[in-house]
Amino acid sequence: MNTQSIIKDSSLAESGHLKISWAYRHMPVLRRLEEEFSSKKPLAGERIAICLHLEAKTACLAKLLQDLGAFVAITGSNPLSTQDDVCAALVELGVTVFAKYNPSYEEYTNFLNKTLETSPTLIVDDGGDLVSILHKDKQEFLTNIKGGCEETTTGILRLKALEKESLLKFPMLAVNDAFSKYLFDNRYGTGQSVFDGINNTINLVIAGKTIVVSGYGWCGKGVAMRAKGLGAKVIVTEVNPIKAVEAYMDGFLVMPMLEASKYGDIFITVTGNKNILTKEHFQNMKDGAILANAGHFNVEIDLKALEAMAVEKSVIRKNIVDYKFANGKRLYVLAEGRLVNLAAGDGHPAEIMDMSFSLQTLCLLYLKENFKKLATKVLNVPSEIDEKVSSYFLEAVGVKIDSLSLEQLDYLHSWKL
Amino acid sequence: MNTQSIIKDSSLAESGHLKISWAYRHMPVLRRLEEEFSSKKPLAGERIAICLHLEAKTACLAKLLQDLGAFVAITGSNPLSTQDDVCAALVELGVTVFAKYNPSYEEYTNFLNKTLETSPTLIVDDGGDLVSILHKDKQEFLTNIKGGCEETTTGILRLKALEKESLLKFPMLAVNDAFSKYLFDNRYGTGQSVFDGINNTINLVIAGKTIVVSGYGWCGKGVAMRAKGLGAKVIVTEVNPIKAVEAYMDGFLVMPMLEASKYGDIFITVTGNKNILTKEHFQNMKDGAILANAGHFNVEIDLKALEAMAVEKSVIRKNIVDYKFANGKRLYVLAEGRLVNLAAGDGHPAEIMDMSFSLQTLCLLYLKENFKKLATKVLNVPSEIDEKVSSYFLEAVGVKIDSLSLEQLDYLHSWKL
């Protein structure tokens, strides 16, 4: 078992601690779970392997799980989202970390492997990499595993594919599909953080611009909503007719990408699929168009095709690569086509991750208690956990709500008048 | 079998025909289904009993079903939403109608009974009255029935109660729960039509006002969204913590009704439950507060309590009743607490009902074909039907969308990278 952390530079810890401390002040649900559980050490004896975007909010989760008694090993779920100062602080806090910003492909893979080699009993995955490697290359570690949680739409898709082939070896809770997750994290989290990342990188006006949002799932809805809120005209591209009608009724232009590619000033892919922006689209695009991705993997923009078409490629500002065409046209790709909110920003707001990571925490406690009874499938988060997180959030922000009277409950359950 | 229509005044038919004709021009999906199916008479031999809000769009549905070969008998699902001119026109078109505007309670009940006495094989219900009476008082007509469709959230709740008691005797398709229905009808339909009805009745400014929306389901979301779009401040009341967080994150104030009742200029209930606004709230309300309901039944505002508190009650303008308190305070109730969009307006926009009623049509065809295979339960609308309606809508408004490439399909179904 290898538990020797690998990070960039342990001297960066102080900055990391400041970030973690600021984030934790804004994660009241996690703090409340700490209060409820930390003295009981309910995760004592567990070994948790985490693969998440390794920045301050994630660090708060790792620390809490450790406070609840677990051994925690963590790696980053995207090469550009890892923050080296946060890693250094986490190591000082006793967490085992395998991650650094912008690693080579070999390093990145090695980090995932090392994390699994800590012999976890529980998994927190983001995008499905840990689970995929476990089932493909690290099957020797499968036996210890009681279950896990998946944080993303992309990861759920991969898990369902695994389940469909009857290969999944332990229960996985679909944290992404909990209401208290996707309604807020995918929509308001992605919606805001994508523009925090983009605006911070380009310093251009959004008002008046035409923004093409590809994909009108919950993340895409959030991105489109915020684009509109910032004064943009929004074009949505979709493959699903129902979502397309929804985008249309929400006041957005809807058209195929081949058409949209002519009009966009900024393109944001958020589909979870590959090759959304390809050669034929690059050809259509206006000079100066800006391309960003907010989907989990950097496969939505076909960078290979773009590189082949360009006569010159240069980094012209932090996180902006300029691809120049023979005819002088330039296309700008942000953050190498990786999750722009994390690679060019600090990711989702703290209060949003507070809800998502509180779900994670409660799901891990649930898995520990119930894993023997659970099917080795992709499972929904129990609704009690889901409502608990929302209830705690409401209390934290000081919002009270009504409750049903007995008379009203009766009314809801009666079919006669 | 009693098929002699009962309506208010057959001389009103011309006005009704104009309304129906205008509506049908704006129901392209229904028109397309007419094109596809009318020559084949796929509903020949069927007897369809409909209970829906009896205005022009509903008339289009009734007429289409008749064109598809069915015998159609129809009644209204709310005493104030029936339009007498539309009824007259429908009778001229050959549909059997039992309905008039503002009937007595006895008349209203009689209309429902008469409709069932036509011995239907298929049911289209809105709020669950036909199905409820069938199971309670008209069981002799149960045997002919192949199945039915339910249009509303309220009706689904009642059906589920019936199903839970194992009493449901035929398959019911939950049309309300189809994406192509609730995403659009409940949200954009209710959202717009509630303000069409209210504004038309009160001629007051919405901008700046505080509007309390009770219930943040899909209808409530629509109402809150449009209130905001008209410049109001919105307070949402809820009993569900997740929906409450959603309202909070959507930028609305969230609080218990006991608190909200102090601030509202206009109250709109849209919960599907009873006694949302009661004595304790009326006491809190400001002088001049306006009360409207957009839920299915007129039970959300406790009018009895209000009447008991008031020293004077007078109709001061069409669809506005003024309740005067001893201290001089006045509260205004719109449309007797019945669905304000239908009782004080023309109901949902035509294009919205086009989708809902196209679902109804396709579901009736489906029931006819498949009823023997179906469980006597509340069933989901098949997703093919759901997507077909959205696809037809997109074609009608001239919107094209993308489709997945084989490579993309593969990607979505693969768990390895």
Add this chain to the structure above:
Amino acid sequence: MNTQSIIKDSSLAESGHLKISWAYRHMPVLRRLEEEFSSKKPLAGERIAICLHLEAKTACLAKLLQDLGAFVAITGSNPLSTQDDVCAALVELGVTVFAKYNPSYEEYTNFLNKTLETSPTLIVDDGGDLVSILHKDKQEFLTNIKGGCEETTTGILRLKALEKESLLKFPMLAVNDAFSKYLFDNRYGTGQSVFDGINNTINLVIAGKTIVVSGYGWCGKGVAMRAKGLGAKVIVTEVNPIKAVEAYMDGFLVMPMLEASKYGDIFITVTGNKNILTKEHFQNMKDGAILANAGHFNVEIDLKALEAMAVEKSVIRKNIVDYKFANGKRLYVLAEGRLVNLAAGDGHPAEIMDMSFSLQTLCLLYLKENFKKLATKVLNVPSEIDEKVSSYFLEAVGVKIDSLSLEQLDYLHSWKL
């Protein structure tokens, strides 16, 4: 002097009284002016001629001016905006009325003349007709006139033309240009009431539709804002580059009408100019496009050209005329191209007109006091009056605001630091 009212039907008075009473309850600033001034009869001896849209809110103004001591004669400023029941009620209240709904051209002109023949000392004009006729055809009545007020952008334009030719014979206060008027009446009033009128007439969904708003002045801004708030895509056409940039930055598509005419589902002209929609645009329009005007005069849509192009013209629903082209295409014109919010609805909300008409009242008092000192020009409303109306409005809705400290006042007036 002719003071015998001419109206449609005095038996309609009761309905008119109900409307006036409802409106007045929602005009707290007017009510406060009544309280302040009615016992003093400050307008005693004045004869006021009013040309305004003759519906309930206007009736409240007329009644107040009478209560303040004036003799009041009134006519309607648009043939389709006059409400006969309101006229009947006003006559019962002692106001002299020359107006009816949908008069012939001769009648309409006669009403204007009759109103001037009451020999007014003060004028309230809306669109400039009274003032224009006075200077052109009724110069014998000029001598009595102390001054007047103009309510609309269109009227101000005409007054400035008159002033430019040095023909204006008495001071006119540009009520339209007061902040407490145009910021609210033109923007929120027109914005809301245009859709109240349109929606009530067409019962179609606004969400998703493409709405072309021609003119991005304060009225146009209001219409575009509400269209967006109802879920529409908005195209703005403009002739002024600064307003065009504003529309662009507000997130709207901006293009010439020749282009926009291809895309619009609904066209709303609000320019104050003529021939905004003409033959070449009608040719471009989609089948089923709907045309409405919200500018003062019915000259913005070239109905003559449309009529010449159409092979058939029919009224297909109240306030909807269907123009059918040889190729089967139909265009629908609402309310004969007259102000759609007034001709097909009840006009601006009461609280909005409360501010505008309170300005009118205070301006008339000001004119009476100061007319000898005033230049015979188009004059700004004194800022004390402007701020007073906004202050009273705030008090009426219970809103308190801050005031500057002496230290802050000093700071604002100092150029050193």
Add this chain to the structure above:
Amino acid sequence: MNTQSIIKDSSLAESGHLKISWAYRHMPVLRRLEEEFSSKKPLAGERIAICLHLEAKTACLAKLLQDLGAFVAITGSNPLSTQDDVCAALVELGVTVFAKYNPSYEEYTNFLNKTLETSPTLIVDDGGDLVSILHKDKQEFLTNIKGGCEETTTGILRLKALEKESLLKFPMLAVNDAFSKYLFDNRYGTGQSVFDGINNTINLVIAGKTIVVSGYGWCGKGVAMRAKGLGAKVIVTEVNPIKAVEAYMDGFLVMPMLEASKYGDIFITVTGNKNILTKEHFQNMKDGAILANAGHFNVEIDLKALEAMAVEKSVIRKNIVDYKFANGKRLYVLAEGRLVNLAAGDGHPAEIMDMSFSLQTLCLLYLKENFKKLATKVLNVPSEIDEKVSSYFLEAVGVKIDSLSLEQLDYLHSWKL
């Protein structure tokens, strides 16, 4: 004459050049002016002193003015908005620079003095410091000056105070008050950049939060609009009743700061006045409230009072100071109460500054040509310049608009019908 630049570190130039180059690519109006004028050197012989926020867009202006023939000396208008790399690049480009990030008070004053000591003939001021010092302490340089331009609302206020005391010695063009400036720069520029700066600093969710915006001028309108667009609840505080009604009608809560201070999660002052947030407000505020300023000077938040109340003060993250109270409550002040969009971000988007700085350029050319004819007053920007900038902007973004026909022009200028 002292023309030796004083900057932080000339080795930072490369990063500065990248920033300037990126900005200039997004300033098409400036580029067009370069094309039109640079070969003619119309500013040859002029010496221009600039005091502006010294970052990349400003550098583009300085460079252009130099390209047009002028000698250019520049300093920063706020100690925290100066970017040292941009200064280094500017020096390499030949511009004389006196500025560095976070200078001492003495250094800051010295920079202003040095800039004036270059003996300018034209002034570009931002907040009024150059002009104020010129009239107070550097009167020996007044004689050379032909005129100047002021960029901000605050500066205009100071100039008007100077004018009122009849002390202003040369014509000043109120660039801030040009439509092409304040409609866009103050509103969309400030609106977006304030949240770019804040979000980037705090990484918290805006959706659901209560944001108190103090001041509903054009900047405040922009901030409130974007806060709403990001999902916040907005409270506006005002001293002007008309602006207060506007905020109210825009759907915002309006109340005195003493009340608002209890509810705010984030406070943003944008009044141009002093002591907006003071002791009594700090006492009311919730634990964790965040305070930011977007007004020109750091006087809007009374930091002295806050420091006196706090028992502990610490920098807890870049640009965040934590003030801890005896009772444990914490208030967080961003960017030391200085313009948060510039001190904690890159300031306004490039396209926005393109318009503002194009106005500056054209105004300087105008001053050079016309200074002898101009009164020594605060003057409006000629409307030809204003419209030219908006027209060029439209061309740059590819937007075409309509123009008035002769017939329409006639109509607008006629008072008869």
